Amino acid sequence: MSFLHNKNILLGVTGGIAAYKSLTLVRRLKEQGANVQVVMTEAAQEFIRPLSFQALSGNTVHLSLLDPAAEAAMGHIELARWADLIVIAPATANSMARLANGEANDLLSTLCLASKAPLAIAPAMNQAMWANTATQENLQILQQRQVVILGPVAGEQACGDVGDGRMMEADEIVEKIQQLFSHQALSGVRVLVTAGPTREAIDPVRYLSNHSSGKMGYAVAQAALEAGASVELVSGPCALSADKRIRLYRIESAEDMLQAVHENLAQVDIFIAVAAVADYRPQQVAVQKIKKQAGSMSIELIRNPDILASVAALENKPFCVGFAAETEKLEQHARLKLQQKKLDMVVANRVDKSDSGFNSEYNSVTVIWDKGSKVFEKTTKSRLATDLIALIAGHFKQQKK
Numbered sequence: 001m002s003f004l005h006n007k008n009i010l011l012g013v014t015g016g017i018a019a020y021k022s023l024t025l026v027r028r029l030k031e032q033g034a035n036v037q038v039v040m041t042e043a044a045q046e047f048i049r050p051l052s053f054q055a056l057s058g059n060t061v062h063l064s065l066l067d068p069a070a071e072a073a074m075g076h077i078e079l080a081r082w083a084d085l086i087v088i089a090p091a092t093a094n095s096m097a098r099l100a101n102g103e104a105n106d107l108l109s110t111l112c113l114a115s116k117a118p119l120a121i122a123p124a125m126n127q128a129m130w131a132n133t134a135t136q137e138n139l140q141i142l143q144q145r146q147v148v149i150l151g152p153v154a155g156e157q158a159c160g161d162v163g164d165g166r167m168m169e170a171d172e173i174v175e176k177i178q179q180l181f182s183h184q185a186l187s188g189v190r191v192l193v194t195a196g197p198t199r200e201a202i203d204p205v206r207y208l209s210n211h212s213s214g215k216m217g218y219a220v221a222q223a224a225l226e227a228g229a230s231v232e233l234v235s236g237p238c239a240l241s242a243d244k245r246i247r248l249y250r251i252e253s254a255e256d257m258l259q260a261v262h263e264n265l266a267q268v269d270i271f272i273a274v275a276a277v278a279d280y281r282p283q284q285v286a287v288q289k290i291k292k293q294a295g296s297m298s299i300e301l302i303r304n305p306d307i308l309a310s311v312a313a314l315e316n317k318p319f320c321v322g323f324a325a326e327t328e329k330l331e332q333h334a335r336l337k338l339q340q341k342k343l344d345m346v347v348a349n350r351v352d353k354s355d356s357g358f359n360s361e362y363n364s365v366t367v368i369w370d371k372g373s374k375v376f377e378k379t380t381k382s383r384l385a386t387d388l389i390a391l392i393a394g395h396f397k398q399q400k401k
């Protein structure tokens with residue numbers, strides 16, 4: 001599986017002859033498993049029809065800031081939040097100037113201002129325009145703002161000139177984008193993640209469980225992998241598949257998860273417990289399917305072991321990160337779990353909203369540790385996981401010092 005698997009890439013196409021190469025770029029990104037949304041400027045539409053991008057990306061192309069139909073489907077702010085990365089290819093001299101100036105007078109420029117996603121541009125223009133002081137000054141401004149510059153490369157140009165200004169080929173751009181997603185903050189580090197729900201059997205056909213989809217835990221495992229860690233994932237029942245490089249253990253119940261975690265703890269440096277483990281299980285599992293009876297019935301529940309607390313209590317404990325799913329008093333309850341379970345960090349997750357948390361593509365959390373906290377606003381779980389891993393890696397390294 002590629003580093004781009006399930007990544008949300010917003011491709012901005014501006015008005016240059018190299019726009020035809022962006023069609024190949026969309027194909028290559030899709031081949032790598034990325035989700036691609038295309039935004040075209042008015043000038044870009046003079047070179048390529050939006051329908052071509054629609055066919056290749058599988059999504060309606062976004063053309064205008066003031067299109068009520070488009071806004072009703074996926075509004076520009078939603079699109080800005082959706083993106084894990086914005087790539088502008090080709091980026092003309094004009095679009096670079098507008099970015100450097102912070103203009104917001106069309107959809108693409110507005111998205112660049114509204115999104116917190118990293119921005120990469122693949123400049124393409126006549127060699128004299130590229131060499132012009134104005135363009136070079138704009139380039140410097142963009143570099144200072146951490147915009148990733150992909151190219152341009154030297155060669156023969158559409159206008160007959162020879163020199164710097166050709167847009168990078170699609171394959172090269174994809175390779176660079178892959179590198180952006182694979183920073184090596186956890187190189188040589190072993191990470192164990194739990195994900196998904198547990199199922200606590202009542203009888204052979206029934207169980208107690210919860211709404212965890214596994215999305216957050218799998219995203220955390222993937223982000224740790226992309227940061228260079230070797231990753232093991234103990235997962236409750238869910239429909240997701242993991243990257244081939246992640247060692248995956250599928251389990252059912254909390255007791256299974258406890259066993260799988262402790263069997264795989266040797267040499268683990270960081271333990272991240274994202275799983276929504278059932279706190280209770282039926283005291284007795286009926287051997288046969290329980291038959292309906294007149295009137296009500298009750299099931300005696302007993303406490304499940306606390307997997308995270310059991311790991312954090314070990315003498316040679318790894319760096320322990322818990323998630324705390326809360327519906328009220330978020331920080332207060334999460335901080336209590338940090339202390340009671342003796343954790344290094346806790347990710348406080350508000351789970352009373354339908355558009356984030358359990359079984360959603362999105363999440364918003366507050367990470368809490370002994371002497372501080374950091375809020376992460378609502379974003380995709382994939383992007384959040386990358387940010388969380390970067391934060392966890394920083395604290396882990398500090399503790400090791």
Ligand code: PMT
Nearest residue numbers: 212213214215216273276277306307308322323324325359
């Ligand atoms: O799977 P998704 O649909 O993507 O949803 C993600 C999520 C909402 C499940 C996730 O972000 C989350 O908040 N996970 C923690 C859920 C939870 O069980 O929270 P808790 O407050 O009950 O538990 C606190 C911590 O102790 C958690 O790290 C949990 O894994 C751990 N725990 C809890 C009980 C138990 N018996 N053993 C444990 O290890």
